[in-house]
Amino acid sequence: QKEVEQDPGPLSVPEGAIVSLNCTYSNSAFQYFMWYRQYSRKGPELLMYTYSSGNKEDGRFTAQVDKSSKYISLFIRDSQPSDSATYLCASFFFSGGYNKLIFGAGTRLAVHP
Amino acid sequence: DSGVTQTPKHLITATGQRVTLRCSPRSGDLSVYWYQQSLDQGLQFLIQYYNGEERAKGNILERFSAQQFPDLHSELNLSSLELGDSALYFCASSPEGLAGNTIYFGEGSWLTVV
Numbered sequence: 197q198k199e200v201e202q203d204p205g206p207l208s209v210p211e212g213a214i215v216s217l218n219c220t221y222s223n224s225a226f227q228y229f230m231w232y233r234q235y236s237r238k239g240p241e242l243l244m245y246t247y248s249s250g251n252k253e254d255g256r257f258t259a260q261v262d263k264s265s266k267y268i269s270l271f272i273r274d275s276q277p278s279d280s281a282t283y284l285c286a287s288f289f290f291s292g293g294y295n296k297l298i299f300g301a302g303t304r305l306a307v308h309p
Numbered sequence: 310d311s312g313v314t315q316t317p318k319h320l321i322t323a324t325g326q327r328v329t330l331r332c333s334p335r336s337g338d339l340s341v342y343w344y345q346q347s348l349d350q351g352l353q354f355l356i357q358y359y360n361g362e363e364r365a366k367g368n369i370l371e372r373f374s375a376q377q378f379p380d381l382h383s384e385l386n387l388s389s390l391e392l393g394d395s396a397l398y399f400c401a402s403s404p405e406g407l408a409g410n411t412i413y414f415g416e417g418s419w420l421t422v423v
Contacts, residue, residue: 202351232414237346237397237417238416238417239311239313239399239414239415239416239417240352240399240414241311241414242412242413284351284352288412296354296365297342297354297412298354299344299351299352299353299354300351301350301351302351302352
């Protein structure tokens with residue numbers, strides 16, 4: 197079983213739609229949860245970062261973590277064609293100098309006008 | 310620009326050969342991470358170094374090795390290359406490797422093995 201599972205999609209939505217991207221993780225030791233966006237095989241860029249269960253909002257983006265069910269979500273409101281990219285969830289923990297950052301497979305999103 | 314520099318950007322080599330990928334982390338960052346991304350695959354963690362010492366090892370093949378030098382740049386060595394090693398190799402860096410929100414990725418090195 198992969199430590200972080202993510203549906204690779206692809207996901208195609210019309211402009212203005214609400215997008216829901218989801219991941220699950222298996223390792224209870226994970227402390228931090230991130231969403232990265234990757235355009236055209238460029239380097240991933242950090243989009244959202246959360247530490248605890250709950251919601252975190254940044255503009256049109258909302259990251260949600262439910263540690264009890266080990267579920268991570270990213271919601272994109274009023275999606276735009278420029279949001280078309282691959283979205284990678286990631287889970288991270290740090291303990292005694294040992295780090296572990298594990299990515300999901302990435303979900304390819306296409307927002308069409 | 311993330312501040313993480315990777316060279317070369319593209320590399321084509323034959324099976325059985327050996328290549329070295331280089332990474333310069335962001336100024337002041339002590340941790341360097343290497344990831345492999347194959348076609349339609351997610352980012353696979355290979356190895357992490359912190360201030361010159363290996364800190365964590367992922368799914369790195371025995372044919373692959375890495376090191377971090379005193380000036381904090383890092384090299385990933387890939388030997389006895391196989392067609393399946395063709396991938397995008399990313400380097401990332403962070404100040405102390407403590408929090409995921411401070412990890413920044415380079416633009417990657419495209420490796421094609423023919």
